[in-house]
Each structure stands twice: as structure tokens, then as C-alpha cells.
Amino acid sequence: MTDRIYYWRLKEHDMLEKETQFLKQEGAKPEQKEDKKEGLAELRDRIRKRSLELRKEGVPVDERARINVDEFHGIYSGQSIESDKAWIKELKGRWKEAAIAGSNLSWAFPKEEALREMPTGDIFEMLTTSILDKNLGEDFIVTRTSEYDDARNKVDHMIAHKPTKTIVCAFDEIGAVSGERFKEKQNKILERNWKRGGADLKYGIFFEGKEGKMKLKKGHVFQVPLFYLAMSKEDIKKTLDDPSQQEKVFHDFIGSVKEQIKKLREYPLHPKLKERLDSFEEIIEKF
Numbered sequence: 001m002t003d004r005i006y007y008w009r010l011k012e013h014d015m016l017e018k019e020t021q022f023l024k025q026e027g028a029k030p031e032q033k034e035d036k037k038e039g040l041a042e043l044r045d046r047i048r049k050r051s052l053e054l055r056k057e058g059v060p061v062d063e064r065a066r067i068n069v070d071e072f073h074g075i076y077s078g079q080s081i082e083s084d085k086a087w088i089k090e091l092k093g094r095w096k097e098a099a100i101a102g103s104n105l106s107w108a109f110p111k112e113e114a115l116r117e118m119p120t121g122d123i124f125e126m127l128t129t130s131i132l133d134k135n136l137g138e139d140f141i142v143t144r145t146s147e148y149d150d151a152r153n154k155v156d157h158m159i160a161h162k163p164t165k166t167i168v169c170a171f172d173e174i175g176a177v178s179g180e181r182f183k184e185k186q187n188k189i190l191e192r193n194w195k196r197g198g199a200d201l202k203y204g205i206f207f208e209g210k211e212g213k214m215k216l217k218k219g220h221v222f223q224v225p226l227f228y229l230a231m232s233k234e235d236i237k238k239t240l241d242d243p244s245q246q247e248k249v250f251h252d253f254i255g256s257v258k259e260q261i262k263k264l265r266e267y268p269l270h271p272k273l274k275e276r277l278d279s280f281e282e283i284i285e286k287f
Contacts, residue, residue, distance in 0.1 A: 058216045065129050066144040067203050075219050084148045135250035146203040155199045165207035165214045168280035170199040170224045177232045197270030199226040223272035254287045
């Protein structure tokens, strides 16, 4: 199995650990099921509205608040973009084929998950987008990464700080909150920051000065501090059921990020990553 396919298996396994069960609760009353459908519809609607606002600001996202690679023509050749899209399409096809055929990969992507209109992983990422966007405020641009960077570069979200015109951090969501799998993910992300200088994105956004003004640009972004956001299945379900829980989840995220920053500083860091980290640490002190 190639590294990239193995990565996607691990990623889908993470998402399955975060199964919210709101689409198929055993013993739920009809009105309870309807409430959860309405909650998902509300989340989708909020993401669509926020995506429209971001596009008005020049941020190249689709209606899922995900970076849209089709907006990068002129930055990259059409051939390069189409090649990346074809790679993702092939990868998704392999998920479904493996699940439906019952191959040895089906444990990570069961048939009902493969055939859903919106996989659990998408729902969790949208929930994270909503929580970060609401609580960070209008000074920040919160986007999901392109499907290509999600797969190739293992990054789910990217955050920019508008007042300082900087890309401050990137996030990877994980479902485990304890145990060996959680420790494994922690160590991998720490090592990626220490040894590889953080996250790189092909389809990124950044600010560039021109004629005395800073403008939002599109292209490669390098040496971005990478953090993990972890939520248990129970906490995801609780947050979907009760949106008032989102503020608590956000502050748990911030507390976790502050601890991760302390850990990162135990080893020398790439100068650019350290610069971004210093900026982000100063910014989040107000939260």
C-alpha cells in the first residue's frame, strides 16, 4: 500500500472514531431525528453563508468554506490543477471500491459511509470551521484546505490574521483524545514541526505588499505551525445537539494549542515557523 493511500485510510479511521450517530441513532424518536437533521442543515447553511462572505473578501473558497483549486488558474498551469483533481478523484474512487468490494481496506471505510451524501469527516471539519470562525472573530480568515492539501499535505484548516496580514497556523483534526493512537498523532505532528518546519500548502493564501498596500494572494505557503484539534465522539455529538457548547469547545481548543506551543519550544524551530508561532502566540493570549 502506498504512503498516500495509507494516510487516507488513517484519516478516514480518525473520522470514523468521531462518528456522531446523529444520522442513525438507535431508538431515537422521530422528532429527535428531525432535530438532528435540522442541526446539520443549520450548520451547512451557516458554512454556505460564511463562504459567500469570504469570496467577497477575495478568499478562493467553495460553498463548503474549502479552498477551491479551480481558482488557482494563472497561478498554476491548467494541467497541474487537473492532475491534482484527477489524483483526488482516483483516491476517492479507491475508498468506495474497497468498501463495496469488501477488501481489506473496508474496515476504514464501511459501505454505509462510502455511500453517504456527506461523510462524517466532512461534517466534523465543517463543525470545526464554524466553531473557529464564530469565536476567533472578524479579524481572522478561517478556511478548510483544498482536498488536495488535505490529502497530500495532511492539513485540514488554515487560519490567517487580517490585522497583521499573516498566516498564523494550520490544524489537523483527530478523533482520539487519549490512548496510543492519540499519542501517535501528537508525536507525528510535533516531529513534523520540529523536523520539517511545519506544514506546507500548495493551494494556500497569503498577504503580499504591492504599491504600499497588502493584498491577499494565492499560491504556495511554507513553514506554517501545525496543531491538532481533538474531540471525542461524545463531545462532537453534544456540540451538534447543543450549539451553546461551541464556546466551551473553542476554549478547550485554545488551551490545547497553548500547551502545544510550549511543547514546540522545547526544540529549535525553523526561523519562519518560529516567526509565525511568535505572532500566533501573542494573538491568542487575548482568548
